[in-house]
Amino acid sequence: MADDEIILADLSDDELVLQMHDDLYDGLKEEIEDGVNILIERGWTPYDVLTKALVAGMTIVGNDFRDGILFVPEVLLSANAMKSGMFILKPLLVETGAPRMGKMVIGTVKGDIHDIGKNLVAMMMEGAGFEVLDLGINNSVEKYLEALEAEKPDILGMSALLTTTMPYMKVVIDTMKEKGLRDDYIVLVGGAPLNEEFGKAIGADAYCRDAAVAVETAKAWVARKHNQLSA
């Protein structure tokens, strides 16, 4: 054992949480699993472990990605580490309950198999308390509509990486309009070649630059929707 090796179990709660932020940043999956288990054993609620250790740590990762300090490979390693922590927490969250922010159906559009960004968004949305139904890749308008009908989510999220596939988002939104469904859902779109103008042009409610923005945008729109309903 190296002299400077950190024993997670020897750290105070505050030190451990900060160490977990570091471990998430470094994509250390096993250390994150250990940290989650230690905090649970110490009596932390699963929700607090999720928000204070994992989501807060991943937010730092997201900010540094946005600022060009971290790059995709590092973010993927961090995401894998967070995913392993969430895998432990998910059943516990179901047992103990956690605030529910809303529900989202998300998927990559037809003809597009790129799901890294979509997976990050889905994970961060779950971390923020949203229930997420992930439709995966290559989704036709029919598949989106079936999921909306079956799941009745607050939000539809669509992702595309390719210039050639991103126009399909408009096909989905236009079909929702034709069927009189458009105003029943908040529609968020994202993906590398998209931008604010494109989001507006196709009739989405918002374009989300990254997973952190997606979470904040989703929270704001859901709150707005609830306010409208209660007015």
Add this chain to the structure above:
Amino acid sequence: MALTPPDDATLTRAGLAATGQGRTLLIACGALAHEILALKRLNGWAHLDLQCLPANLHLWPDRIPAAVEQAVCTHRAAYDDIFIVYADCGTGGLLQAKCAKLGVQMIEGPHCYSFFEGNAAFAAKADVEFTAFYLTDFLVRQFDAFVWRPMGLDRHPELRDMYFGHYTTLIYQAQTDDPALDAKAMDCARRLNLAYQRRFTGYGDLATALAPVAAAAAAQ
């Protein structure tokens, strides 16, 4: 003007400077330097000058419109016309909008994989080839610089299937007949755990797009 491009590493990081000789300037991606210089040589387009921006701009597509704008503004006064040899290249229409604002034309298509194949033919295959990962001659030569290392696969090979798990085939769009590149492309497919297919495209729509530019420049 020299018709021999600099080495790929220079084209990737620095690009290729214009010579100042010619009536029309082509402002192109460094990844297209070999092909454009070959077309100039084959067709005698000495009246077309070429400047290439660093090919590694493709790692940050959002930087392409501003880089093109800067190049256009720098060179506009010295040439009768400027033509942009970038496709959309992941800019989500922003490069097209920038070119329209600058009053310069650009090559059509979503990216070079499309115009090398021919935009119409490429679009026609979209429904059946959306699980294909494409490489051109340049990208085969520069596979490690443009794919392997930027994706972190040199340091974290375990990420490979997160990136490529949904792909099925690597299609090498060959601009030239080069058995060594064919072998290297096949090895790239093996490294990505994809089936391999070689498809000779030649210069495709790159040639047909540049021909009228060259003709117009000659007529000036």
